[in-house]
Amino acid sequence: MRTEHAALVASSLHLRQEQVEAVAALFDEGCTLPFIARYRKERTGSLDEVDLAAIRDRMAALAELDRRRNAVRASLEERGLLLPELGRALDAAKSLTEVEDLYLPFRPKRRTRASVARERGLEPLADLLWAQKGILPLEAARPFVDAERGVPTEDDALDGAGDIMAERVSESLEARRALRRLFVEKGTLSSRMMPGKEEAGGTYRDYFDWNEPLARIPSHRVLAIFRGEAEGALRVHIAPPEPEALEILEKIFVHGRGADAEEVRDAVHDAWKRLLQPSLETEARQAMKKRADDEAIHIFAENVRDVLMAPPLGEKRILAVDPGWRTGCKAVCLDAQGNLLHRETFFLLSAHQREEARSQVDRLVAAHDLEAVGVGNGTGGRETEAFLREVFADRGIPVVTVNESGASVYSASEVAREEFPDLDLTYRGAVSIGRRLQDPLAELVKIDPKSIGVGQYQHDVDQKALRQALDDTVERCVASVGVDLNTASQQLLERVPGVGPKLATQILAFRRKKGPFRSRSSLRRVPRLGPKAFEQAAGFLRIRGGEQPLDASAVHPEHYDLVGRMASDLGCTVEDLLRHEALRQRIDPSAYVQGTVGLPTLKDILEELAKPGRDPRSSFALPAFSDQVHRVEDLAPGMVLPGVVTNVTAFGAFVDVGVHQDGLVHVSRLGKRGGSPFDVVRVGQWVSVAVLEVDLPRRRIALSMRPEDLEGPPE
Numbered sequence: 001m002r003t004e005h006a007a008l009v010a011s012s013l014h015l016r017q018e019q020v021e022a023v024a025a026l027f028d029e030g031c032t033l034p035f036i037a038r039y040r041k042e043r044t045g046s047l048d049e050v051d052l053a054a055i056r057d058r059m060a061a062l063a064e065l066d067r068r069r070n071a072v073r074a075s076l077e078e079r080g081l082l083l084p085e086l087g088r089a090l091d092a093a094k095s096l097t098e099v100e101d102l103y104l105p106f107r108p109k110r111r112t113r114a115s116v117a118r119e120r121g122l123e124p125l126a127d128l129l130w131a132q133k134g135i136l137p138l139e140a141a142r143p144f145v146d147a148e149r150g151v152p153t154e155d156d157a158l159d160g161a162g163d164i165m166a167e168r169v170s171e172s173l174e175a176r177r178a179l180r181r182l183f184v185e186k187g188t189l190s191s192r193m194m195p196g197k198e199e200a201g202g203t204y205r206d207y208f209d210w211n212e213p214l215a216r217i218p219s220h221r222v223l224a225i226f227r228g229e230a231e232g233a234l235r236v237h238i239a240p241p242e243p244e245a246l247e248i249l250e251k252i253f254v255h256g257r258g259a260d261a262e263e264v265r266d267a268v269h270d271a272w273k274r275l276l277q278p279s280l281e282t283e284a285r286q287a288m289k290k291r292a293d294d295e296a297i298h299i300f301a302e303n304v305r306d307v308l309m310a311p312p313l314g315e316k317r318i319l320a321v322d323p324g325w326r327t328g329c330k331a332v333c334l335d336a337q338g339n340l341l342h343r344e345t346f347f348l349l350s351a352h353q354r355e356e357a358r359s360q361v362d363r364l365v366a367a368h369d370l371e372a373v374g375v376g377n378g379t380g381g382r383e384t385e386a387f388l389r390e391v392f393a394d395r396g397i398p399v400v401t402v403n404e405s406g407a408s409v410y411s412a413s414e415v416a417r418e419e420f421p422d423l424d425l426t427y428r429g430a431v432s433i434g435r436r437l438q439d440p441l442a443e444l445v446k447i448d449p450k451s452i453g454v455g456q457y458q459h460d461v462d463q464k465a466l467r468q469a470l471d472d473t474v475e476r477c478v479a480s481v482g483v484d485l486n487t488a489s490q491q492l493l494e495r496v497p498g499v500g501p502k503l504a505t506q507i508l509a510f511r512r513k514k515g516p517f518r519s520r521s522s523l524r525r526v527p528r529l530g531p532k533a534f535e536q537a538a539g540f541l542r543i544r545g546g547e548q549p550l551d552a553s554a555v556h557p558e559h560y561d562l563v564g565r566m567a568s569d570l571g572c573t574v575e576d577l578l579r580h581e582a583l584r585q586r587i588d589p590s591a592y593v594q595g596t597v598g599l600p601t602l603k604d605i606l607e608e609l610a611k612p613g614r615d616p617r618s619s620f621a622l623p624a625f626s627d628q629v630h631r632v633e634d635l636a637p638g639m640v641l642p643g644v645v646t647n648v649t650a651f652g653a654f655v656d657v658g659v660h661q662d663g664l665v666h667v668s669r670l671g672k673r674g675g676s677p678f679d680v681v682r683v684g685q686w687v688s689v690a691v692l693e694v695d696l697p698r699r700r701i702a703l704s705m706r707p708e709d710l711e712g713p714p715e
Helices: 003-013 017-027 033-039 049-078 084-092 096-106 114-118 123-131 139-144 154-170 173-186 200-206 219-230 242-253 259-308 351-370 379-391 407-411 412-418 423-440 441-444 463-481 490-494 500-514 519-523 530-538 557-569 574-577 582-587 597-611
Strands: 188-193 209-213 235-241 318-322 329-334 340-346 372-376 397-403 640-649 652-656 663-666 686-695 701-703
Touching: 003 017, 003 049, 003 663, 017 033, 033 049, 033 463, 033 490, 033 530, 049 084, 049 096, 049 463, 084 096, 096 173, 096 397, 114 123, 114 154, 123 154, 123 259, 139 154, 139 259, 154 259, 154 597, 173 242, 173 259, 188 200, 200 209, 200 219, 209 701, 219 235, 235 259, 242 259, 259 441, 259 463, 318 351, 318 423, 318 500, 318 557, 318 574, 329 379, 329 423, 340 351, 340 423, 351 379, 372 379, 372 423, 379 397, 397 423, 407 412, 407 701, 412 423, 423 441, 490 500, 519 530, 519 652, 557 574, 574 663, 582 597, 582 701
Parallel strands: 318 372, 372 397, 663 701
Antiparallel strands: 188 209, 188 235, 318 329, 329 340, 640 652, 640 686, 652 663, 686 701
C-alpha cells in the first residue's frame, strides 16, 4: 500500500490518514466490510459502511492507476523513450486520464495519415511550417515533391505536413486539458430522431429534438437518452461551442501572421474536427456515463436495501395466493417456517366458482390453522384481495398485498427447481409470495437483486460496479438482521460475511449430517471453515436456545470472556445479565477498556446485552388500498388515496395505489423542497397521494404529496 494513496484518499474523503491506512490494512487481511464496521471500530475510528466502501473503492482505483502507470513506464523504457522529465510527469499523474495523455504521443499506433506523411519524409516540412517564421509554404514544399514517394505536388506535400501538425495538436497535453474544461463548462448534449423512428415516439418522443448543457443534465436523462441511442431511435452528439474550441486552439498554436501560420491554423481546424472533437466527445460520454451510472447504482442500491429490510410478518402460518383470473388462483399453505403444507387452485370468474372458492378457503383455514393471507399484486390481485377480505371480514385474519416482482424469476430458477422439483411454476411463485410476507430478506436473497423490481436503468449501467454495490447492500442487510444458523437456506448463508457459496454448502452438509448446531463454536468443526472465516462470520450467525446464551446475540465470540468477566464482577451469570437491566446498569464500561477493546465496542456489547439478537427492521403494519379503485379507469383528478412507494428515483417516487399501474410523484410534488427524494420517502412506505392527472392512452398517472393537494377527503 502506497502511503501517498492513503493521504490522497484521506484528503478527498475528509478523513484522517491513519483511518484510511487502518481500513486498507483490514481489507488486505481479508476482513469483510460489515465485520470491520461492526467489530473493528477502535481501529477505524468508528467509520460506517459508507466510508469503508468509499475507502476500499478509491484505494482500488489508485491501485489500478499504479498498474497502468507501471505498464506505460515499462513500454516507454523498452523502446528507449522514458526521458527523466516524462518519468517525473508519470509519477505525478493523479488520474488515468493524465497517464494516457502523457502516453498518447508515444503510444504504438496503427498507420495514420500523419504516420504515412512521416514515411514520405514530410516531417521536416511540418517543422518549418510549425515554427511560423514567415516562410512561403509553396516554396518550402517544393524540395519535398517526390512522385515515387507518393508526393507528386507541392499541395500534396503541404497536405501531408498538415496531417503531421494536426496530430501534434491533438496530442498536446495543454490543448486536451483546456478543451476538457470547455466540454465540462460549456459542452452540450443534443439528441435527434433517427430517420424512420417515429414509431419510437411513445418512449423517446421527448428527446427527438433535445439540447441540454452537460453541466446541468441529470443522470437519469443521460441514461434515458443513451438507451434511446443504443436502441437506434436517437442520434446523440456532445460538443462545446466550436468557435470557442477553435479560439482556444489558435491561441495555443497559432502565433505568426504569415502564410505559414495560416497552414498551422488549417491544421488546428483539422485537428479539432477530425481528431480532438471525436476523441474528447468519447471521453465526455464516458465521464457522463460514469457519473450517471454511479448515481443510478446508488439509487438502485438504496431501493434494494429498503425492499430487503421491509418489516417481516414473522413466523405465522400463511395462505399465499398467486392471483390468476382465467387460469385460476394458485393457493399454497405454509407453516410458520415457510415449509409447503398444501396446494390447490380456486377460480373467481362466476358466482358459482366464487362460492366454491369460499368453501375451499374455509377448509384450508380450518385444516392448517392459518393466521394470515398474502396475495400477490399481479393481474387480478386487487379482485382476489377483495374476495379474500370479504371471506375473512369477521375472523381477524389479515389479508396483505405482497409485491410479487421477481417471483416468476425465482419460480423458474435452479434454486426453486431444486427445492420443489415436482411443483408447477405458478405454485412455486405462490410459495415465494408467502415467504416474502413472513421474511422478505430471507426470501429475496434467492433471486438476483436486479429482478426485485425497484430499478429503471439497472441493465444500462456498469454491471461490475452494480454487482459490487448490490453485493455490498445485500451483505450489509443480512449482517444487520443476523441469520439463524439452524434454519437458513443456502442462499441466505452465502450472503453472511465471510461465508460464500462453498462454505455455505459445507455448513448445510454438516447440519444435515450432525443435526442442528448447538453452539457457534461447533462451526469450527465444519470442513474447510478456517479461523478467518469463523472470525468474519460468527458474529452474524445466531443460535437460539443453544448452549451459550450469547450465541443468540450479535456479541462476537471473541468478546465472550469479557462479558463473562462483567458477570463475574457482579456476582451473577451471563443469563442474569441478559435478563436484568438493573445489573447491566451497574456496569462501568471504562473499567473494561483493554487492548483492542475500547468504548465503542463496549457500548455495542452493552446494547446487545439489553436486546440480544434484536431485529433492526421496523414492526409489521397492516396497510390497505382503497376499496373504491381497482383499475386506472377508476381514478379521477382530486382523489386522495393510500398507496405504497414502489420505487424512488432522482426525479421522484413511483406509488402503487392499487390499479396495476404505478403513478409518479414528481420530485417537485413530494411536499419538501430541495434535498433528495430519499429524504421524504422510501420503498415500501405507505403514503397518502392526490391524483392530479390520468393519461389513459399512455397509462400514466400523475400524483402529488404536497399538503395543499391532499386537503380533499380520501376516496
